[in-house]
Amino acid sequence: MLLTGMALMLSAILIFGVAVILPKTPEVPMDRRRPYQVGPGSQLTRFAGSAADVLHRVLARRNIRMFNREELENAGLRMSQADFVILMIAGALVGALIGLVVGGPWVAVLFFLPAPLVGRLVIRFLAGKRRAKFDDQLGDTLQLLAGGLRAGHSILRAIDAAANESTSPTAEEMRRIITETSLGRDLEASLNDTATRMRSEDFVWIAQAIQINREVGGNLAEVLDQVNETIRERSEIKGHIKSLAAEGKFSGYILMALPFGIVTMLMVVNPGYMEPMFTHPLGWGMIAASAILMTIGGLWMRKIIDLKF
Structure with missing residues (x-):
């Protein structure tokens, strides 16, 4: 019994010494402490990238604008025109293959030809959905702006806080306003461009309220609260x-x-x-x-x- 206890004690001391002497595993993995490196990707990924580069050069050389960059951004698609065209062609080929298997050549043609129209409709649908979500978030955005102003922040600092606390697409649009103003653009122009890009009449009121307050002064937080109340009533009627x-x-x-x-x-x-x-x-x-x-x-x-x- 005594020998067993001594053996257990020596084992515990040995394990403790090994744990102390041996170097510890770093808390942050090695791959996270190294610079970010993009892997080579699969063969399909490399082929799609090469095809997108070739198509981008062809479209740029001939100055063809099937889908503007602004349209893709408004739809929330972080891709270039060439990438979207390749994605659209791939979808059209899959639809044509399904039509060929199901109903023959005519059905395949019927599924393939409307691909550009379907791509345009998809972009419009995603852009409309994104704008509707932006309008739905305006009430919370105004509360964040008013709260930041009551806390003593400037309007730019309040917009920055709203960008950090909000979700997409409000966060993206607010960050864009902050970026443009930090590069020297006027705040009024950035707000008006956001209202035009999102096609939001309610945000036009917000931009006008901020501009009027910058010109004549006053309590902007109370003005934004009144605008928020009006927007909520209009949203209820809508x-x-x-x-x-x-x-x-x-x-x-x-x-x-x-x-x-x-x-x-x-x-x-x-x-x-x-x-x-x-x-x-x-x-x-x-x-x-x-x-x-x-x-x-x-x-x-x-x-x-x-x-x-």
Whole structure:
């Protein structure tokens, strides 16, 4: 028993000595203490990068602007025009392959040709979603600005604090304002550009309130609180209007998608039934007339359900 206890004690002393004498593992891993290095990536990544570089040079040489950088930034896409075009082409090829397997060559062409239009619609959808999220965050942004001003900070320091405390896209837009003003641009111009870029009438009021306060003075925190109250009331009314118009919008989407769905279903179930539509001149005329009438109907329905207030 005594020998066992001595052996345990010696083992504990040995383990303690080894733990003290041997060098400790650094708290920060070695790869994090080294400069950041981008790995070579996979073969597919290198091929996509090379293709994007080639396409970027071609587009720059011919001065082709399919998608502006500002449009991609407004949509929240951190990529160049060439990267988005390659992504769009890849999606079109995948859609064409699916159409070829499901319904044949005509369905493949039908899925491939609208790729530029679909890419444009995706950018507009993402930009609209980002702008709507920015508008929804304006109330919290104004509270942060008013709180910073009451704490004794300047308007630029309050905007900087709002950028740090907010989430995307408000944080990105506030940081952009701070960056532009630090480079020497006037604050009013930066605020107005943000309001134009985000298409926010409410932010125009904020920019005007800040500019008027800089010219005539006063308690900007109270002014921002009043603007915040007005914006919240307008948001509540806007929510009621959206809920009332939701049924009309959903009906419009169904009516616009119904012809394409029926044509696709017929081409899958019975390809020969729809073949004269794409091979006979009368069918081509019917397709053109259908496109014109659907465009007019879509614009008409959009005018009815798009309420302005």
